[in-house]
Amino acid sequence: MEDQRGYDREEIFSKKVKAGKRTYFFDIKSTRANDYYLTITESKRKPNGDSFTYEKHKIFLYKEDFLKFVEALNESVDHVKTELLPDYDFEQFSNDDNESEYNKELRWE
Secondary structure (H helix, E strand, O other): EEEOOEOOOOOEEEEEEEOOOOOEEEEEEEOOOOOOOEEEEEEEEEEEEEEEEEEEEEEEHHHHHHHHHHHHHHHHHHHHHHHHHHOOOOHHOHHHHHHHHHHHHHHOO
């Protein structure tokens, strides 16, 4: 894979999370010095005439920040779940991908 500066970056691992009109990509890549970093990309589909375009936002996360990032993310999500929306059922979306695939198969065309 090639980044915007023309450097080749080997993709080591990739995880895709579909979330409505957005898709999140978690990609582990290697540097020229054989070090690793994580890119988190949000891709949002937008209508563009008869087709679609994708707006992308990317975060680069380096190994020395992994622990701090995960702790802050978990603390933020826990705050929303326990303090701001304690009665909200977050589990209702856990099977969203499976249901959308199932619904696609059942669609009449």
